[in-house]
Amino acid sequence: MSGPALLEVRHLTRDYKLRSGDGLAARTLRAVDDVSFAVEQGSVLGIVGESGCGKSTLARIIMALDRPTVGEVVFEGESLFALSAGALRQRRRDFQMVFQDPYGSLDPRHAIGRIVAEPLHLGGALTRSERTMRVAEALEIVGLKATDAARYPHEFSGGQRQRIAIARALITRPKLVIADEAVSALDLSVQAQILHLLMELKERNRLTVLFISHNLGVIEEIADRVGVMYAGRLIEIGATRDVLHHPQHEYTQRLLDAEPTLDVIGRSGHRSAQASG
Amino acid sequence: MLKVSALSVDIVGSDGVAARIVDDVSFDLAQGETLGIVGESGAGKTMLALAIMRLLPAIARPSGEILLGGDNLLALSETDMCAVRGRRIGMIFQEPMTALNPAQRVGTQIAEGLILHRSLAQREARQQAIDLLERVRIADARRRVDCFPHELSGGQRQRVGIAIALALRPGLLIADEPTTALDVTVQKEILDILDELVSDLRMSLIFISHDIGVIGRIADSTLVMLGGRKMEQGPTARVLRAPTAAYTQSLLAAMPRRTRGSLARTQEPPR
Amino acid sequence: MTASTTIARAPERTAAKWLCDHAKLAGGATTTALFVTIALTSLVWTPENPTRVRILAKLQPPLTSGLLGTDHLGRDVLSMLMAGAFNSLSIAALSVAVGMTIGTALGVAAAARRGLFEAVVMRLCDAMFAFPPILSAIMAGALLGSGAATAIVAIGTFMVPVFARVTRGAALQIWAREYVLAARMAGRNNFAITFVHIIPNIASQIIIQVAIQLALAILTEAGLSFLGLGVPPPTPSWGRMLADSQTYLGLAPYLALAPGITIALAVLGLNLLGDGLRDYIDPRRRLGG
Numbered sequence: 001m002s003g004p005a006l007l008e009v010r011h012l013t014r015d016y017k018l019r020s021g022d023g024l025a026a027r028t029l030r031a032v033d034d035v036s037f038a039v040e041q042g043s044v045l046g047i048v049g050e051s052g053c054g055k056s057t058l059a060r061i062i063m064a065l066d067r068p069t070v071g072e073v074v075f076e077g078e079s080l081f082a083l084s085a086g087a088l089r090q091r092r093r094d095f096q097m098v099f100q101d102p103y104g105s106l107d108p109r110h111a112i113g114r115i116v117a118e119p120l121h122l123g124g125a126l127t128r129s130e131r132t133m134r135v136a137e138a139l140e141i142v143g144l145k146a147t148d149a150a151r152y153p154h155e156f157s158g159g160q161r162q163r164i165a166i167a168r169a170l171i172t173r174p175k176l177v178i179a180d181e182a183v184s185a186l187d188l189s190v191q192a193q194i195l196h197l198l199m200e201l202k203e204r205n206r207l208t209v210l211f212i213s214h215n216l217g218v219i220e221e222i223a224d225r226v227g228v229m230y231a232g233r234l235i236e237i238g239a240t241r242d243v244l245h246h247p248q249h250e251y252t253q254r255l256l257d258a259e260p261t262l263d264v265i266g267r268s269g270h271r272s273a274q275a276s277g
Numbered sequence: 278m279l280k281v282s283a284l285s286v287d288i289v290g291s292d293g294v295a296a297r298i299v300d301d302v303s304f305d306l307a308q309g310e311t312l313g314i315v316g317e318s319g320a321g322k323t324m325l326a327l328a329i330m331r332l333l334p335a336i337a338r339p340s341g342e343i344l345l346g347g348d349n350l351l352a353l354s355e356t357d358m359c360a361v362r363g364r365r366i367g368m369i370f371q372e373p374m375t376a377l378n379p380a381q382r383v384g385t386q387i388a389e390g391l392i393l394h395r396s397l398a399q400r401e402a403r404q405q406a407i408d409l410l411e412r413v414r415i416a417d418a419r420r421r422v423d424c425f426p427h428e429l430s431g432g433q434r435q436r437v438g439i440a441i442a443l444a445l446r447p448g449l450l451i452a453d454e455p456t457t458a459l460d461v462t463v464q465k466e467i468l469d470i471l472d473e474l475v476s477d478l479r480m481s482l483i484f485i486s487h488d489i490g491v492i493g494r495i496a497d498s499t500l501v502m503l504g505g506r507k508m509e510q511g512p513t514a515r516v517l518r519a520p521t522a523a524y525t526q527s528l529l530a531a532m533p534r535r536t537r538g539s540l541a542r543t544q545e546p547p548r
Numbered sequence: 549m550t551a552s553t554t555i556a557r558a559p560e561r562t563a564a565k566w567l568c569d570h571a572k573l574a575g576g577a578t579t580t581a582l583f584v585t586i587a588l589t590s591l592v593w594t595p596e597n598p599t600r601v602r603i604l605a606k607l608q609p610p611l612t613s614g615l616l617g618t619d620h621l622g623r624d625v626l627s628m629l630m631a632g633a634f635n636s637l638s639i640a641a642l643s644v645a646v647g648m649t650i651g652t653a654l655g656v657a658a659a660a661r662r663g664l665f666e667a668v669v670m671r672l673c674d675a676m677f678a679f680p681p682i683l684s685a686i687m688a689g690a691l692l693g694s695g696a697a698t699a700i701v702a703i704g705t706f707m708v709p710v711f712a713r714v715t716r717g718a719a720l721q722i723w724a725r726e727y728v729l730a731a732r733m734a735g736r737n738n739f740a741i742t743f744v745h746i747i748p749n750i751a752s753q754i755i756i757q758v759a760i761q762l763a764l765a766i767l768t769e770a771g772l773s774f775l776g777l778g779v780p781p782p783t784p785s786w787g788r789m790l791a792d793s794q795t796y797l798g799l800a801p802y803l804a805l806a807p808g809i810t811i812a813l814a815v816l817g818l819n820l821l822g823d824g825l826r827d828y829i830d831p832r833r834r835l836g837g
Contacts, residue, residue: 050460051431065732089735097733105726109748115727119734158318168730187317187487192531214461217490217533244535258465260494263538265514291569292562 005038006208007062007095007176012036012071014057031057032068033232041175042206044198046223046240048213048255054232055212059180062210063097064088075176093122096169100181102161106153112139113149116168123172138167142197159190166197178210183218195222216259220244228252278481279306279329279449284341286324286333286505298337299324300505308448311475311482313496313513315489315528321505322485326451329483330368331358345449363390367442371454373434377426383410383437384422390444409440413470432463436470443474450475451483456491468495489528490536493517501525573824576759579817587634596624598631599782607800616806619789620796625806628784632807635696635785636814639778640765642700644758647707652754654708655715656746659723660738670716673709681706681768685777699778703768707761714757718750752829759822763815770811786811 014032032054039045049055060066062073064080073080075095080088096119099105106115113135120131136146142163153161162182169177179198183191199222201207213219219226220240227237228249236249247253286299299321306312314322328339331350343350345365350358362368370376378386387409388402397405403422410418413436426434435455442450452471456464472495475482484495492499492513499516501508501524509522520526529537567574590598595614602622610617616625654673658666679687685702692698722728722745731741772778773787781788786807793803 050462063733065729092733092735097730099726099730101726105730107727107731107745107749109745118731118736122735165730168734188489188528189317189531215533216461217536220535221533254462258462259536260465260468260488260490261536261538262490262493262517265493265517291565 004041006041006076007039007210008074009038009058009062010036010072010074012058012061012068012073014054014061014066015069030232032061035071035229035232035234037227037234037237039176039208039210041208042202043224044202044209044211044222046211046213046219046226047229048216048219048226049229050214050255052231053229055229056180058229059097059178059210059212063095063178064092089122093119093172094174095176095178096172096174097178097180098162098165098169098182100184102158102165102185105165106161108153110152111149112151112153112156112164115153116149116164116171119168119172134171135167138171139164141170141201142167143193157190159186159194162186162190162194163197166194170201174207176208176210178212180212181214182211184213184215191218198222216244216255217261228255278308278346279483280342280344281305281329282342282344284325284328284339284343286321286328287338287340288336289338290336298505299328299339301341302500302502302505302507303341304500304507304510306449306481306483308481309475309479311484311495311497313492313499314483314485314502315487315492315499316502317487317528319504320502322487322502323453324505325502326368326453326483326485329451330362330366331355332362332368360394363447364394364445365447366449366451367445367447369435369438369442369450369452369455371457373431373438373458374426376438377434379426382423382425383429387422387437387441387444390441394445405444406440409444410437412443412474413437413440414466415440430463431459432466435459435463435467439467439470439474443478446478447480449481449483451485453485454487455484457486457488464491471495489517489532501528570824570828572820573828576817576820576822576824579813580821583633583637583814583817586630587637590627590630590634594624594627594630596627598623598627598784600624607796609800610802617800617802619792619800619803623784625789625803628789629786629806629810631784632786632789633810633814635779635783636766636769636811639696639699639703639769640762643703643765643769644707644761646700646704647761648711648754648758650704651708651711652715652747655712656719656742656750658712658716659719659746660742666716669712673712676705676709679705682771682775682777685772685775689777694777694780696779699769699772702772702777703765706768707765710761711754711757715750715754718753719746722746722749752825756822756826756829759818759825763818763822766811766818767815 012032012035013030016029016031018027018029035058037045047055047058057066061068064073067081072082075091078091080091083091113132116135116138117131120126120134126134132149135149139146139148144160144163144167153164156164165182183194186194195218198209198211202209209222211219211222223240225238226240226243227234228243228251229235230251236243236247236252243252244256247256282303284299284302285297287295287297289295302325304312314325316322324333324337327333329343329350331353333339339351341351345361350361353361377383384403384406387406388399391397391402391405392399407418407422410422415421415433415436421429421433426437429437438455456467459467468491471482474480484492486492496513498511499513500510501516501522503524508524509516509520516525517529520529600623602618604622605613605618606620606622608614608618614624614626616629618624619628654669658669681702684705685698688698688701692701728741728745731745736744769778770787770790773785774791776788776791778787779785789807790804793800793807796803
């Protein structure tokens, strides 16, 4: 890592208390276990892991939507959880998130323009025309039309809704965007388009992206560096090429082996590959 | 063993407008063959599967011919079709949690078909349920047979789903996105199990997925669908490595390089 | 990619089909509208003055003196029903308004604050549920005397926990949605989120509850009046008409039938409206998504 770190996560731990049925004994679930890493400005860090590994919890903590039990999140040198509520609110301009479900992340009762403009509450007061202009700008960046601002979510497809969600995430011109399984629910062709869009934004606007996914193929396309999470721990992190071609950890190897590629096709092909491999 | 000819499904809306969601699809499936049906959302794959099982919603009208070992499934009465479902065709669904009755033990659900169709006694049915659980590689089957679905993991529930589908030894298994909701390591296990079972029991399998990598893993032949129509069909290796249809080519081009494999790396256009 | 065939339909057939598909909604809405019209009309006109006593014309059967006859004091039954409609509907509407406003406020606040606040509010609601309206009316009557205000307080008290429960449940579901998470990331506080996102998305469920609770309120008000706890005479009231008719049941059965059927129709109309609205709103929401 050569450049300055935009985001630094230090020893993050998040425990949940679970009450058993009788309400007496309490178990502790450690969703995130001593996770530390840094993200360089203008780079894409991929976080890969299966369900229950804690990646979504990690994302929420970084977005300051949840407090860690231990640890800190340092954004541009400032520790987020040490800020006052007002200061933190101002800081939210600089980091935003895109979620997995294109059907749940947009309020069905609001027009697109209103949805995309929502984060503008964080900025200073904007006049009506300024707001309209910013919305139009954001929609155009993601490949939609300014006139779409008057339409409603149900008029758009899954891929288009995800673009709207990205427009909303970009409208405050943030420095960091977390994409939490943002393309997982999309069709293959749409997925490719959205990834392409994110890559473009990274190149053009020096956008820093934290890309969470369970799909190694997607991670390899978009991430400069990748971290592997398992049971709340960050078990491996490094340059994408290194991690995916020379994994250090046994679990990473298991993930790599599990994902089907077209190198081996068909049942018989697999059986002979397994026999020899 | 299965011959589908000119199968179409029309949905008639309340205003009288008919939309064709499956359009003139034909294919043959040999005994012991696995056919992969791949396409994006809305391509009509699930409707095709439901049409074969005659489980379409009331507003969907199928037409064409579906010959299962000589019987035209579309021409059977509902009573006769009930005898076909489970016995001659088994189905595995995408969501393991909703496909299982959360209020019943898994053993009961597996045994249900056995008791209904084969008139087995409770004890015998329970034993067969345990055998089936062992077949789908569920550890400690003797204890697990009395578990409720929520006590099992997603992968285990899907194995139970497979066990239920296999219980009556159908000749044809239809799996509709069975691994889509599962983690990739769990997916691998499920695919391995399906692979093994299908070979051992010499069953035919129709495997529906939007994931080309999975289709490449499990299917002997592949059928590509778009907008209800068949775009391309052929041996999987040929379809995925040297596709003739433009749509298939665009699908493959959209795949991440890693999934496309080493072939993609040699065929890569300059970036 | 998909071929569609459109069959042109004549406009009247489409309207008729819509009415058939939404029979409950159409029927309920029409009936309720009818009652509201009658109630409002009674403010400016009734066939006879409903409080005018004419002993000489007492217990006249329907169609001999007035459309529905006269009661034991010679008052015109139809006029009394019309004036009673205004009484019942206005008390029901005000009680539901009270219950809805306070109940919704408590419900959405509980869903937003969670924790101790939510627990206290819910237990408070449980306590309010423990007092059936009749009991509350008796207690309120002892404090405030009988009258419209007493009835509204009594019925309204019972409505509050109903709305609180419904809105809290519905609000919790919306809080779990991702667009609320996005709103939190946009820096909105709970108060703003409640007004901008939660309430608009539960509005349809509140409306359905309003229709259903109005039906219940009318029934309860009739019950209170029957027991003498509603508005005092001479204000006409359906419940009291039923009570008075008991003595003359053998002599003049129409005196019981008229208010009884009217109450039943009003309640039925509102129930159908509530059911119809629920059916109408749900499938549409699924499409919208």
